[in-house]
Amino acid sequence: MGISGKSTMLTLVKGDEPAVVKKRAANRLRVERYRRRNGVQPKKYAGPTKICPVCMLEKDRSKEFYWYISSQGKKKTESYCKSCNQEVQKNRDWAKRLVEQVKARHVKKCPDVPCDLTPEFLRQQLESQNGKCPWFRVQLRTELGGSFRHPDQVSLDRIDNDYGYVQDNVMLVSQAANLARCDSPIEVFAEFVQKVRNP
Numbered sequence: 001m002g003i004s005g006k007s008t009m010l011t012l013v014k015g016d017e018p019a020v021v022k023k024r025a026a027n028r029l030r031v032e033r034y035r036r037r038n039g040v041q042p043k044k045y046a047g048p049t050k051i052c053p054v055c056m057l058e059k060d061r062s063k064e065f066y067w068y069i070s071s072q073g074k075k076k077t078e079s080y081c082k083s084c085n086q087e088v089q090k091n092r093d094w095a096k097r098l099v100e101q102v103k104a105r106h107v108k109k110c111p112d113v114p115c116d117l118t119p120e121f122l123r124q125q126l127e128s129q130n131g132k133c134p135w136f137r138v139q140l141r142t143e144l145g146g147s148f149r150h151p152d153q154v155s156l157d158r159i160d161n162d163y164g165y166v167q168d169n170v171m172l173v174s175q176a177a178n179l180a181r182c183d184s185p186i187e188v189f190a191e192f193v194q195k196v197r198n199p
């Protein structure tokens, strides 16, 4: 009994590039071979390189991809390469991006407190602040800088740092103010800003 033709046949999906198809076929062959020899499905193996589905280039997994820790505690590689990832993030809606970032952070820091932020809420919030940073009174920038963070880029800050990312507890501030305030209480930072304005 040989390898059945069907399992090794390439199934071309519309929009797939040859490099990706080739890699998939090679992987399917490897799995097939392993299963025939050992009678069980092999463990998933992440190779040293990975093809980025945006630029279609095969790149070093450890150097040219960002990684994250999954909810199961496993180290995983992002699907797009670093440069494509930056481009993708740059073109995304700022409110959606902030909500997603916050939810990821929220899960780690305060899992018991409900997180009720939505992109619509953030857009309303920006409007109610006249698009300005309440500390530094600069117009907030909603576009990303790419490889760096603009000092006037919009970011989300908690009023009370001990409490979660919920609608009553957040304000939109500039990146510079957010980093400057760090973890100091709101009264302390307000006093500091006052001193800077009227030395």
Ligand SMILES: [Zn+2]
Pocket: 052, 053, 054, 055, 056, 057, 080, 081, 082, 083, 084, 085
């Ligand atoms: Zn790429």
